[in-house]
Amino acid sequence: MIASANNPVLVADVGGTNLNLALLAPEEGRFRLLRKARFSTQDERSLLDPIRRFLAASPALQPGRACFSAAGPVLQRCIRLTNAPWDIDGAALERELGIPVHLVNDFIALSCGVIQLDLTDPRQVTPLPHGDGSLPAADPRGLALVVGAGTGLGVGFITRTAQGTRAFPSEGGHIGLPLFDAETLALWQYLQEGLPGPPGAEMAVSGMGIGHLFRFLLDSGRVARTPETAAILALPVADQPAAISAQATANPACARTMALFVDLYARVCAELCAAFLPTGGLFLAGGIAAKNREHFLNEGRFMARFERNYRAHLDGLTRATPVYLVHDYDLSLYGAAHAPDCTS
Template sequence: MSDSVRLAHRIVLAGDVGGTNTTLALVGVNGTSAAQARFQLLDRTVLKSQQLSGIGQAIEGARNSLDAELLQRIDACCLCAAGPISNNRCTLTNLQWQIDGGEVAAELAVPTTLINDFSGICYGIPILFRQAPQQFTAIPHSDGSTPAGAGSVITVVGAGTGLGVGYLTTLADGNVTAHPSEGGHSDFAPFDDQTMALRAFVAGQHQGVPDAECFLSGPGIANLFDFLVQHETWQQSAARQRILARPRAERPEMIAANAAEDPLCSATMELFVRIYAKFSSSATLHFLADGGLFLAGGIAAKNQRLFLQQHRFMRYFEQNYRANIERLLHRVPVHIVGDYTVSLYGAAYAAVRQDQNKPTSEEQLS
C-alpha cells in the first residue's frame, strides 16, 4: 500500500449509477476542508447495470472486488444517480431501480447521500481542473484567445446518452454548490433554415414537442443522420450501408467513427457540433457563466477534433445579433472534459461537504 493511500485522512465510497454502468469507487481524501482537500481515486469497479437487480447487488459486487482493507475504512458514501432526488431517494430514469439513501446507509453503516448524476459531474470539475488540468482541452475563441475564468459561476453541458445541463457557484469560503436542472428537456431552438426543417422532421417522428435532447445526444445523432438522408442527396457508400444495417442504438458511435471519411457522417457530426454550440451559448447566457463553460459527456471527449477544426464550435457559440453579448461570450473560457471519472470525484466532494453540515442543492430543494 502506497504512502498516499496509507496516510489518507479519510476514505469515502463514491458511486455513479447510470442506465448502462454502475461504478463504485474508493476515494482517498487528504485535508479536513472539502474546499481545500485533495482527492485520489484509489480503487474502483464497473458493473453492468442491466445485469443487477438493484443497488444492493451493486454494493455486494463492490465488496467482492474492491480492496477489502480500504473498504473497511470508509466513513461516508455518496451516490450519483441518473434521476431526480427527493428526500435522499431516487427513482432512476433509465433503470427499474429505486435507491433509498437511508437503506444504503444502514447497509454500509456510514452516512450516505444521493445526488443527481449531473451534479456529480459539476462538483467534480473544479477538483479535476485543479488537480489534473491536462484532462481538459481548451477550445480557443475565433480570435485564437483562451481567456481565463473571471467569475464564480460555471455552466456544464453534457451530451451523451442524454443531455445534461447544470451550473456551479463558488462560495466565499471556496466551497462550491452544484445546481441541477432539466435544461436538456427544454425546447429546441432552430437558428437557420436547415435547423428549422430539422425540427419539423424530428417533431414528425415524436409525439409532442421535441426537446433539445432529441438533437443533442447519442439518439440525437441518429436523428440528424436520418434527417440528412431524407432531405439531401448523397452518393451511396459502404459506411452508410453498414450504419443503416445496424440497430439504431449502435448507429451514433458508427456515424462519429466514420466522420473523417464519409461525407454523410461528416455532415451529421458537423451539424451536431453547430447545434451543441448554439445550445451551449444559450445555457451560458442563462446562467451568466463568467467562470466558464465545460462540455462533459463522451461525445465531446471522443470527438474533440470536430469541435476544434475551423473554429467549428466557437464560431456558432459566439454568434449573437447584439455586439455587447458577443463581447461577453468572447470572454467565456470553454473546455472539453476528458476524464470520465469526474463524477466520482464530485460524489466524494459531496460526501465530505455533507459531513461539514453543508447540504447539497438536492437536499435544499427536497
C-alpha cells in the same frame, strides 16, 4: 466514520449506458483512486447488485460512507433514473450497506468535480480558442456553467460566495431544440412528429441525439445510404453513436452527423450562457466531449456557431466566455466524493 485508505469512500456514477463504481481515499484535501469498475446500466436490475460484486472483489477495502450520483432529480432520498429501467433508493441502500449514503444528481457530482480542476493543466482541460484566437480567463469568483452530453444532456452550475462554493443541478438539458437555418428547422419538424410538445435539446445533443441526427440526414435524403450506413443502423441503438463518431473521418454521412451535432451543442451552450452569464467558465463535460475533442476543435467549428448570435451584445457575451473542454471521464466520481461538502 472518517474516510481513510482503510475506510474509503464508495462512489457511483450511474448513467443511462454505464454504471461506474470506485473506492477513493482522501489525500491532502483531494481523493486518490484505489479501485474502479464499470458495469452496464441496462444489464443490471438495481444498484445494489453490482455494488455487492464490486466490494466482494476487494474485501480489504470496506467503505465508511458512500455517495452515489445518477441521471435524475433527487426526491425524498430517491432518484428516478431518466434513461435506465430502475431507480435508486438511498434509505434502502443505507440499510443494506450499513454505511451513510448520500445521493446527488449526476450533474451535481460533475459540477463538484469541475470545482477541483486545475485550469492550467492541459491533461485536465483544453481551453477552446475563440474566433479571434483569444482565450479569456475565468473569473474565480464568477458563476461556472457545466454542460455535458452523454446518453442524455445534463446541465449544472456552480456559484462562489462568501459562504462557500456550491454546485446546483438544473433541467437545462430539456430546453427547446435550437434552430438556426432551414436544416435545423427540418430537423425540428422531423423530431416533433409524434411528440405531445416541441422537441427538446437533448433529442439532438446527446448520445441518443447523434443517432437521431444520423437517421434524420438519411431519411431526408441529405446524405446517401450506403452499405456502411446500413451496417451502423443494424447495430443496437446504444452502439450507434460511437460507431458514427468513429467513422466520421471516412464516411460522409457520419461526418455530416458529427458536424451538425457540434453546431447544435454550440447553440445550446450559447443560449444557456445568455441565461447564466458564466464568467467563471463554460465547461464542456461528459463522455462525448471527452472522446471527441477533434470534432469541437477542427476549423473552430464549435466557436464559429457559439459566437454567432442575433444581437451584438450576445456576440460580446459569448466571445468573453471562457470555454473549456474537460478531458477526465471519471471527473464525476471524484466530484461525488466531494459532493457532501459543496451541496450542504
